[in-house]
Amino acid sequence: MIEPTEPLLSVEALSVEAPHGPLVRGVSFTVGRGRTLALVGESGSGKSLTALATLGLLPPGLTVGSGTRARFDGRALPLGDEPAMRSLRGRRIAIVFQDPMACLNPFMRVGVQIGESLQRAGVPRGTARRDRTLALLREVELADPAFARRYPHELSGGQQQRVMIAMALAGAPDLLIADEPTSALDTSVQAEVARLLARLQEHRGMAMLFITHDLALAHRLADDIAVMRAGEIVETGPVARVLSSPRLPYTERLVSARRRLLSPPPAAPAIGDEDAPLLAVENLAVDYPGRGLFAAPVRALAGASFTLARGRTLGVLGESGSGKSTLAAAIAGLRRPAAGRIRLPGCTLTPERPTIPPARRRACQLVFQNPAGALNPRLTIAQLAGEPLRLSGVGRTAAREKSAEALAAVGLDPAVLDRYPHQLSGGQRQRVCIARALLCDPQILVCDEAVSALDATVQMQILVLLKELQHRHRFAMLFVGHDPEVVRWIADEVVVVHGGRIVDRCAAADLDGDGRHPHTRSLLAARFDRAAA
Template sequence: MTLLAVTGLTVAAGERRLVDAVSFAIAPGEVLGLVGESGSGKSLTALSLAGLLPEGIAVTGGRADFAGQRLTGLTERGWRALRGRRIAMVFQDPMASLNPFMTAGTQVMEALRQHHAEPSAALRARCDRLFREVGLDAALHPGRRPHQLSGGQQQRVVIAMALAGDPELLLADEPTTALDAAVQAQILALLRRLVADRGLAMLFISHDLGVVASVSQRVGVMRHGRLLEIGPVGRVLRAPSHPYTRELVDARSRLAGEVRAAASGEEVVLRVEGLAVAYPGQGAFAAPRRVVEGVDLTLARGEAFCLLGASGSGKSSVARALMGLAARPAGRVELTGRVLPPGLAARRDPLSRRIQMVFQNPYSSLNPRLTVLQALAEPLMTAGVPRAEWRARAGTALAEVGLAAEHLDRHPHALSGGQRQRVAIARALLADPAVLVCDEVLSALDASVQGQVLALLQRLRRERRLAVLFITHDLGVARYLGGQVGVMAEGRIVERGDTAEVLDNPRHAMTQGLLAAQTLLPAA
């Protein structure tokens, strides 16, 4: 029996087609995965099925039928009868779905009140059951606010809210993208169990082929708004019929298995000894809370050092401390042979220009009101480069990262995710750094674009002899970069060494857990 039937669905902004004649069907208890690069139309397809398309974008052709009811052309009143009740959605960033001022329990109770006209005691019982169903402690977690929960716990609360109306169809749009491998595996297992236990139909959107393979029975591949290929996961990923699908599978396979050699005999440009990182405690008289303790690492010119670990292990805190964005109560940091002062003083030291950071979300790190030229002008102005030279220097920087001078006059919204990340890298390079810190810079990109950005970083390492500190939860990325790896748990590096040796022969339980949790494509 078909629960959702989509036939020739077309979504457009004016004359421009963003989703072009897409057709598929989903049955109860089935998961259909949609994969494709950023801008392929995956999310717009899901949003159209929930009546949540942005202003200026509309369904202009085709139809979608849910349980015999036509969705295309529904009024807002008609959508309110379905959305949240029979059709629910889980988004990529749980913090964007949660109110930071309300406890998790209050937010789930609010969702329940919208869908069930029952006494408070009955609703509280439902709330407790939902928390237990998504793997949270019904006595502990309802009283916590979002910032007191880990990323995985936040996403479990969002899933509980989505389940509050007892939906028949769940639209999951990149629900595990920002999670480390171990937590990602837990959320995927939860979604699989919910589909089995509740008989849910689910449309699962991801750019990660391994994730889709682990949760879906069938997969559709999208590009430029069109559905290029659809079929059983094993058949599509083992024997893809479309060239683009083969490209995605090949890119994912390369990331999963290719190992690069570390640089040797080079000058050490970053030396970290006994690093501790602390954040202010909660409350006026609370002591600072240490999240990193006793971290040592060295990085030579042209070398890569990967920091791996679960969410909350301290990886990003190490990066923030090196950039002067977090308090460093203990430890010594040497950059190109000079000691870098701790805390905000590091940002005022001219030496700090020799270490630059590229963040996870390039859209957040680029000012949406500034053109690419204006964004790249900032480091040039800081370096005292005359204004007359800005455009030429910025154009040269873009060429180095594989973009054309025509991109200088575009705003971030007019760039793809991969292009925005290249602009962020170009901006960092204009400061002529010796060390580039990359904090989860690939997690929001599809596999083919990940490969392009990684190839760019490898080239920059080789041509500029640039040292790269790479923070990631993706073991395939660590293998690709090669060099050295450090595995973090509870603020400490618990295992380190040559990347191939550590990942092929893990000794610590944390490393073994990360390897066991990684998502893989089906064997050929």
């Protein structure tokens, strides 16, 4: 008979082996019944690999070490027996992945996809399955039955993640593994999903393994915490004790990285009278095609006006769908203005001339939000990073040397030059994108959610690096983000975008001052709610 005090999941001496050596070594942890263990650490520390190994879902070429021992609900976990693991996955153990858009089938309505999960759980076809699908959607706060008939691209990022949670709950699991479920979401939606997970766990009595690099979320959701570094667990304990009194310098560095966002950034250099704006946006509007052949266009951005001087940073703050990324794309020449104009160094973009001339493209560089989509998977990092240099006539050897210097500047070992994007973590891929943009020596750098997918310590490293490079080279920077703390730290001035319009503008230091727009206050309130214990 199983003792009630025995953990629901216990893992001992877990190792994950790759052809070139171990990636995870000697990892041991337990998850108690009805409790939450937060597995935290930097990108590449082995958090997700640990979860995938526990589920028997390791990528090809990786194996679980022979000395690994794991027990679930009092029985040995059959890691080497795929049919036996398949009977547990999606039923007693479920997982919610980081990127819902990559997990949902774009050709199937979300109700059908939830129905597939219910089929695996043994719910019969017909009325019972339809009713259970709608019940799951209501449970994840998508109460309108119309959501079941929508395709994934018709949902916001937060709604897509709620659908993934509904699919995970279909089998009434005893253990839910949540692998960075909020990292790609804006601050207010992060808070909503965190509240949802906490409510679902309390209502269902589930245990949860919560993988994250966000210590504020770990503090809010978890009972216990395990800190990973370079494939090993280096500190464990109750979450309140570990985060308030870390015993190791590495854990202290993780904790202090987020706190540093509350301190003032390095002082910006003074701007002389000769510094005319490098960027001027005047009454900019951008349209998207409407649905249907004869549908009217949809105005995604309207009436945007501002200037940006050399050596200064303008923060663009807003939620998903607010129009902030549309603004960034238009400035980079990737979206045609429907009205207004954009003055850039050496050219002006208008509805009639919407693209930057080839000779001027190095002057304005864009760092995208999704590094996996920005890097060609068929090219090595050396080929990707050196591409802008080779287009400028730099030889292959010199391009490799400069690429290695740029990668080192963003905290990457030059040895990654010979790897492909899929061999890097998400944070490492984003640093490659930033290094590639800086190799062009731009006058204007547009960062579209450039640090949103990175852990707190790497976020801080990149933010400090961008500030240092800006002070040295005096480029102007447009920094688009959804985290008020990050945007305020790096920006000199902030504009808040909501519903396709700029609704607020102020100095970064005055973002939470009196007289701010109600939407600005709601963004700040969401930040405090997410960090609340």
